[in-house]
Every structure is written in C-alpha cells, then in structure tokens.
Amino acid sequence: MGQLHEVGLTIGGTNYVGDIGKNYYFYPNQLAGGLTYKYNWNPRIALRATYSFLPISGNDADADTGFRRDRLDASGKTYKFSNNINELAAGIEYNFYEYDLSSYDKTWTPYLILELAVFNHTNVSSYLTTGGIEKFEKKTSLAIPFGFGYKSKLYGTLALAIEAKFRYTFEDGLDYLSKDTPNVNLEGTGNDWYMFTGVSLIYTFGRPACYTNGF
Numbered sequence: 001m002g003q004l005h006e007v008g009l010t011i012g013g014t015n016y017v018g019d020i021g022k023n024y025y026f027y028p029n030q031l032a033g034g035l036t037y038k039y040n041w042n043p044r045i046a047l048r049a050t051y052s053f054l055p056i057s058g059n060d061a062d063a064d065t066g067f068r069r070d071r072l073d074a075s076g077k078t079y080k081f082s083n084n085i086n087e088l089a090a091g092i093e094y095n096f097y098e099y100d101l102s103s104y105d106k107t108w109t110p111y112l113i114l115e116l117a118v119f120n121h122t123n124v125s126s127y128l129t130t131g132g133i134e135k136f137e138k139k140t141s142l143a144i145p146f147g148f149g150y151k152s153k154l155y156g157t158l159a160l161a162i163e164a165k166f167r168y169t170f171e172d173g174l175d176y177l178s179k180d181t182p183n184v185n186l187e188g189t190g191n192d193w194y195m196f197t198g199v200s201l202i203y204t205f206g207r208p209a210c211y212t213n214g215f
Contacts, residue, residue, distance in 0.1 A: 003101055003157065003204035006038040006046070010163070012198020014054045019177040019186055020068070020079050021058030025166065028197050030055040034087075036200065043098035043106065048115070049090045056194050057082040058175055071185055079184075081175045083122050085194060087167075089145050091115025101153050101204050108152035113165060115145040124176050143167040143194075151202065161200040168193055 013028025034052035041047055059080040060068040073079055097109040123139035147165030154160045172178040174192040 004040055004206035006036075006040065006159075006202050006204045008036040008038075008161065008200040008202035010034045010036060010052075010198045010200040012163075012196055014056050014085075014194060014196050016056040016058060016174060016192060016194040018058065018172070018175045018192035019188075020060055020081055020175045021062055022064050024064070025193070025195060026164070026197070028195070030057055032196055032198070034196075034198075036202075038093065040099075043100050044095050046093040046095070047090075048093050048113070050088070050115070052085075052087045052089070052196065054085040054087060054119075054194060054196055055082065056085060056174065065187070067185075067187055074183070079177070081177075083174055083176075085119050085121050085174075087117050087119040087143070089115040089117035089143075091145070099151070101157060101159060102207075107159075108150070110148065110150050113145065113147045113149065113163070115165075117143040117145050117167065119143055119167075119169075121171075121174060123171075123173050124181075139171075141169060141171045143169045151200075154201075157204045159202040159204065161202055162198075163200060164195070164197045166193060166195050 011033045014030045014032040015027040017023050032054045036050045038046040038048045060078040063069050091114050094112045095109040098106045099109045100106040120140050122136050125135045125137040145165045145167045149163035151161035169192050172191050179189045
C-alpha cells in the first residue's frame, strides 16, 4: 500500500513566448516557484492541484530575429516588458510506471501532466491616441498547462522531482502587445505562452486501506 497524499515545494525558472524577445520554449530567465498537492488515485494516476507564482519578462535586445532587434518603440528604445502571473491549476498526473514509495522497486517514474489553469496577470486596458499605454488593469484568464517530469524517492517519505510545464493561453497581451496595440509592427498575432521548469521536494503521507480501483 502506498502513501495517499503528496505535498511539494517547487523552485525553478520561467520564460515566455510571445511578441517580445526570444522565442525559445526552453529558456528560463526568471526565478519562480509553487506549491503542489497530489492525491494518489492509484499507482499510475494522481490528481493534482498547484499554486504558482511565475514572473515573466522579455527584451527585443535579446531577440533571436533581426526584425525584433531592429524595431524601436515611440521613444526610440527596444521593446521590453515584465509581468507577474499568479496561477491556480488542477488536473491529472499519469505515471509511466507504478509509483509507490513504500515499495522496494516502484520508487521512480517519468510522468505526464495535463491540467486546466486560471491565472491573474497585468493587462493593458486602453491606449493613448499617440500609441502609448494609458492604463493597466488586472485580468484573470484561462490556460492549458501540459508537461512532463521525472520523480524518484530521496529518503524515507521524501521524493525529488524535475518537471517542465508549458502553458498555452487564450491571451495575446501578456507582454502588453497585441494586434490591437497602436503603431506597433508585429511578426504574428498568435496567443502567448509561458513556461516553467523546476525542481520539487515532495513529502508523502497517509496510507489508504487500498487504492481506488479504476482507470
């Protein structure tokens, strides 16, 4: 019988893909972290909920395309931004192998993650007629996080995990630029992404009478 519950503290880095700066999906450049709770439905499937604080930033001076490095804003400077994301996510974690820290031979596994998330961020609500930003506001939006990881027993009821998650959002303004921004040349009009890569220390506890049957 395995432990029923897991709580974890995660530290790592974030990056984003949008209209400013680099377009690398693996390029963590901001320190970030989160807290995770998991309910082990059975040795293959866990239900999980996560709170994450995820700063993101970008600078056209570091862009991987000449178009972005060469374009300038109204003040003659390269475009750059920073934003803070507070995210709540819930979903399923699927283990490739049976995972049970109380056993001798089921103490590690790669896994996949699929979640639905709500996140809060700063957004541009209106613009000056000259193209400058007039007003910011907080906005809550939806994202679809998915990712993969690897976890292994560390000692006793402690485990260590390495995880990467990618969030597809339904927003194009995390960097304060979109097709509605006045007087700005954009390479595309796709929605923004943000990513997190980190290491988790996980504590497991609680022994069920038996795992739930199913799945």
